[in-house]
Amino acid sequence: MSDTPQSETKLALEGVTSGYGPVAIIKALSLSVRKGEIFALMGKNGMGKTTLLKTILGLVPARSGDIRLDGRSIVGAAPKVLIQSGVGYAPQEQPLFTDLSIRDNLRLAVRSDRELEAALEHVFVHFPFLRDRLTQKAGTLSGGEQKMLILSRALMLKPDLLLIDEISEGLQPTVIARIATALRAERNDRGTTILLVEQNLNFALDVADRWAVLKLGEIDDSGTAELGSRDRILDHLKI
Numbered sequence: 001m002s003d004t005p006q007s008e009t010k011l012a013l014e015g016v017t018s019g020y021g022p023v024a025i026i027k028a029l030s031l032s033v034r035k036g037e038i039f040a041l042m043g044k045n046g047m048g049k050t051t052l053l054k055t056i057l058g059l060v061p062a063r064s065g066d067i068r069l070d071g072r073s074i075v076g077a078a079p080k081v082l083i084q085s086g087v088g089y090a091p092q093e094q095p096l097f098t099d100l101s102i103r104d105n106l107r108l109a110v111r112s113d114r115e116l117e118a119a120l121e122h123v124f125v126h127f128p129f130l131r132d133r134l135t136q137k138a139g140t141l142s143g144g145e146q147k148m149l150i151l152s153r154a155l156m157l158k159p160d161l162l163l164i165d166e167i168s169e170g171l172q173p174t175v176i177a178r179i180a181t182a183l184r185a186e187r188n189d190r191g192t193t194i195l196l197v198e199q200n201l202n203f204a205l206d207v208a209d210r211w212a213v214l215k216l217g218e219i220d221d222s223g224t225a226e227l228g229s230r231d232r233i234l235d236h237l238k239i
């Protein structure tokens with residue numbers, strides 16, 4: 001997976017090991033994501049997908065190896081600094097403040113009220129329903145609407161690299177289709193690079209250019225999203 005020329009690489013992991021306490025979850029993993037690419041990382045429960053995203057963001061420290069963004073090492077960088085310099089993160093756990101309004105939840109993603117208005121316009125392009133519901137408490141949104149709000153928050157600072165953790169989990173096909181449209185538009189219009197952790201194979205293969213399967217913290221298989229990928233990935237996801 002390291003055949004990509006350096007000039008076209010947005011994100012490169014080289015021999016990265018990370019985990020919790022003495023336990024290594026990600027094991028000497030190497031992965032490279034090209035600029036403007038949508039890359040789907042799949043794997044069964046507990047294989048380390050979320051840990052990998054958190055390691056990229058610095059929420060879980062890399063014990064060894066290197067992580068490079070646009071060719072520069074980001075190991076040891078503070079998550080806040082990475083987010084302010086163009087990395088968007090839509091976490092799997094519901095990270096909304098349910099008693100706060102939609103506007104206030106989105107306000108948390110930007111540095112000033114001045115930045116807020118322009119950022120809101122950017123997310124309204126993808127999810128126009130939010131425009132009329134800014135004062136509504138986030139906790140009163142449906143599950144699907146909350147996921148769209150979580151994604152909107154990650155999009156507020158117009159990231160160059162978007163890390164998304166199982167956004168499709170528990171969602172109806174119509175909501176998944178809206179999210180797929182938004183992700184394609186972000187990539188096509190702005191060249192955003194997207195690393196997607198997914199269990200929904202149809203959604204992943206619908207939006208992704210390439211995929212990899214993670215097994216016990218290592219890349220078990222990888223390929224381009226094309227006819228034939230489905231059965232190959234399904235084989236890896238069998239219990």
Ligand SMILES: Nc1ncnc2c1ncn2[C@@H]1O[C@H](COP(=O)(O)OP(=O)(O)OP(=O)(O)O)[C@@H](O)[C@H]1O
Pocket residue numbers: 020025043044045046047048049050051052
């Ligand atoms: N904070 C933590 N402390 C200790 N172990 C953890 C912690 N978070 C996750 N783990 C363990 O790390 C392993 C990988 O978890 P991770 O959440 O990265 O997997 P995943 O592939 O994202 O799974 P899922 O698809 O179920 O979300 C699991 O065995 C999990 O129990």
